[in-house]
Amino acid sequence: MTRLSWIRLLAPTVLGILVLGGWEWVVRAREIPVYILPGPVAVVTALVRDWGTLSGSLLITLQITFAALVIAATLGLLLAVLFAQSRVIELSLFPYAVILQVTPIVAIAPLIIIWADNVILSLLICAWIVAFFPILSNTTLGLNSADHNLLDLFRLYRASRWQVLTQLRLPSAMPYFLAGLRISGGLALIGAIVAEFVAGTGGSASGLAYRILEAGYQLQIPRMFAALVLVSGTGIAIYLLLSLLSHLLLRSWHESAIRRETS
Numbered sequence: 001m002t003r004l005s006w007i008r009l010l011a012p013t014v015l016g017i018l019v020l021g022g023w024e025w026v027v028r029a030r031e032i033p034v035y036i037l038p039g040p041v042a043v044v045t046a047l048v049r050d051w052g053t054l055s056g057s058l059l060i061t062l063q064i065t066f067a068a069l070v071i072a073a074t075l076g077l078l079l080a081v082l083f084a085q086s087r088v089i090e091l092s093l094f095p096y097a098v099i100l101q102v103t104p105i106v107a108i109a110p111l112i113i114i115w116a117d118n119v120i121l122s123l124l125i126c127a128w129i130v131a132f133f134p135i136l137s138n139t140t141l142g143l144n145s146a147d148h149n150l151l152d153l154f155r156l157y158r159a160s161r162w163q164v165l166t167q168l169r170l171p172s173a174m175p176y177f178l179a180g181l182r183i184s185g186g187l188a189l190i191g192a193i194v195a196e197f198v199a200g201t202g203g204s205a206s207g208l209a210y211r212i213l214e215a216g217y218q219l220q221i222p223r224m225f226a227a228l229v230l231v232s233g234t235g236i237a238i239y240l241l242l243s244l245l246s247h248l249l250l251r252s253w254h255e256s257a258i259r260r261e262t263s
Contacts, residue, residue: 020040023039024040035219035221036221037221038221038222038225042222042225043222043225043229044226045222046222046223047226047230050226053211054208054211054223054227054230056206057210057227058208060206060207061193061196061209061231062234065185065188066188067127068124068131068188068192069127069131069184069185072128072131072135072184073135073184075132075136076132076136076139077135077177079093079097080135080136080139080140080142080143080173081139081143081165083140083143084140084143085161094140097132097133097136097137100129100133101132101133106198109126109195109198113195113199122195122199123192123195123199126192126194127192127195128188128191129191130187130188130190130191130194131187131188131191134187135177137180138179138180139173139176139177139180142173142174143170145172145173145176146169147172150168151164154167174250175250178242178245178249178250181246182239182243182246185238185241185242186235186238186239192209193208193231194209196210197212208227208230211227212227212228212231215227
């Protein structure tokens with residue numbers, strides 16, 4: 001590893017250790033009660049102690065998140081391809097996608113929960129709504145950003161619409177699609193958490209958001225922080241996983257991945 005790589009790795013690690021150490025020192029020095037602000041040690045202790053409950057809730061939230069992301073990626077890609085084939089369809093439908101994006105999910109989540117009449121389905125719909133637009137927008141931009149000189153060349157050789165799509169437009173749109181996927185991964189998690197907060201689900205549909213609410217009602221603040229740590233860690237893990245996927249798919253041919261690999 002180069003010196004710059006070591007700096008990139010160590011700098012955030014050292015900063016994080018200093019912040020956590022300072023946090024623990026302040027809590028102990030000022031004798032702040034754990035029901036107001038628990039220290040990192042108390043949070044880790046709660047995470048270990050309640051892992052059986054929190055891990056089950058984490059699994060439910062992850063299932064909703066990844067299901068919503070897969071649906072958003074599939075529908076976003078298919079709709080973007082349809083937009084690329086017809087400018088009229090794009091102009092007709094894209095404004096409604098924008099409306100769906102700018103409408104606060106907390107405002108429509110109660111309606112979705114009532115209409116869906118199924119807790120898991122309503123959570124999935126909410127997470128999908130939040131994750132859908134970045135993939136659609138980025139992929140549409142990528143499909144429309146294909147090199148015009150290459151498009152003229154394909155037309156010169158009388159290539160079919162299918163050939164233009166599969167051999168030119170889709171490869172050109174791949175980096176845009178993957179960028180939208182990285183954004184939507186975190187948004188799908190946010191959508192699932194927000195929907196769980198609104199639904200206030202318990203029982204078999206108890207995700208991490210419900211555990212946060214439950215801990216707050218019981219003044220189990222260390223457990224609340226432990227659930228928050230799991231939410232943040234899950235978001236980071238999803239972003240890193242999708243970034244790795246993007247790198248693996250682009251490293252052999254796209255300039256952004258090649259440049260990062262050689263730097």
